[in-house]
Amino acid sequence: MFAEGYIGIAGIIGVGKSTLTNELAKALNFEPVMEEVSGNPYLEKFYSDMKKYGTIMQIWLLNHRFRQHREFIARISLGKIRGVVQDRTIWEDTIFARMLNQHPEKIISDLDYNTYLDLFDNMVLRELVFPQLMIFLDCSVETAMERIKMRGRSMEKTITADYLKSLQENYYQFIEEMEDAGVRILRIDWETFKPTSEVVRLVHEYSLKPSSFTKWVRPLRKPPQETKAQEKVNV
Numbered sequence: 001m002f003a004e005g006y007i008g009i010a011g012i013i014g015v016g017k018s019t020l021t022n023e024l025a026k027a028l029n030f031e032p033v034m035e036e037v038s039g040n041p042y043l044e045k046f047y048s049d050m051k052k053y054g055t056i057m058q059i060w061l062l063n064h065r066f067r068q069h070r071e072f073i074a075r076i077s078l079g080k081i082r083g084v085v086q087d088r089t090i091w092e093d094t095i096f097a098r099m100l101n102q103h104p105e106k107i108i109s110d111l112d113y114n115t116y117l118d119l120f121d122n123m124v125l126r127e128l129v130f131p132q133l134m135i136f137l138d139c140s141v142e143t144a145m146e147r148i149k150m151r152g153r154s155m156e157k158t159i160t161a162d163y164l165k166s167l168q169e170n171y172y173q174f175i176e177e178m179e180d181a182g183v184r185i186l187r188i189d190w191e192t193f194k195p196t197s198e199v200v201r202l203v204h205e206y207s208l209k210p211s212s213f214t215k216w217v218r219p220l221r222k223p224p225q226e227t228k229a230q231e232k233v234n235v
């Protein structure tokens with residue numbers, strides 16, 4: 001099932017999701033649903049000790065975003081709002097969880113990762129409604145590093161290019177999995193920012209394409225694979 005009027009914005013740290021979420025929501029007269037970095041009580045601790053806080057922060061995030069998800073889906077279906085643009089979707093949390101599990105240092109242990117996936121399957125998955133359109137913003141790791149530096153959040157100083165590279169590879173795989181399941185994906189090259197009006201035009205164009213959505217997307221169970229070269233929309 002997917003929700004008419006639900007647009008998700010996906011992408012690695014620093015690519016420009018939050019900025020576009022606000023702008024696009026304004027342009028479409030939708031409600032922005034923001035990722036609240038300052039409200040996350042674990043984030044700073046996580047960046048200073050990933051192994052200690054990795055698992056519990058993923059549980060916190062999943063719970064937080066699940067609550068957010070259910071609330072806005074209810075408001076859309078009751079007709080209280082026309083739609084939402086969401087700054088990072090709940091599925092993307094599973095990218096981080098898997099990446100931390102696959103890290104050579106096993107930041108999240110196999111046991112903890114299995115518990116996380118089991119919780120996701122058993123308590124979260126069946127309640128989820130898919131976006132009408134998922135926009136994937138993509139830029140190089142170097143550019144994302146520059147943007148992270150530019151916004152100057154002190155806790156993000158420990159983010160390395162290797163961490164972002166691995167995140168990006170996991171995102172490519174995730175986007176293919178969503179697409180295989182029939183979710184409409186709009187890839188946009190965000191190496192340079194585009195005017196919001198261009199994004200609005202693409203949103204309208206892509207939303208008219210038929211969706212072949214057929215099945216629930218289980219998060220990221222496939223073993224890691226070579227990422228295919230990414231097709232991008234040039235606007």
Ligand SMILES: Nc1ncnc2c1ncn2[C@@H]1O[C@H](COP(=O)(O)OP(=O)(O)O)[C@@H](O)[C@H]1O
Pocket residue numbers: 011012013014015016017018019020147148150151193194
């Ligand atoms: N369209 C844009 N125009 C100008 N600056 C932008 C734009 N999008 C993002 N930025 C800047 O790039 C940095 C990262 O953007 P942000 O939206 O916070 O990324 P994300 O939410 O993906 O981590 C911020 O400093 C932001 O001000």
Ligand SMILES: [Mg+2]
Pocket residue numbers: 017018019035087
């Ligand atoms: Mg953000």
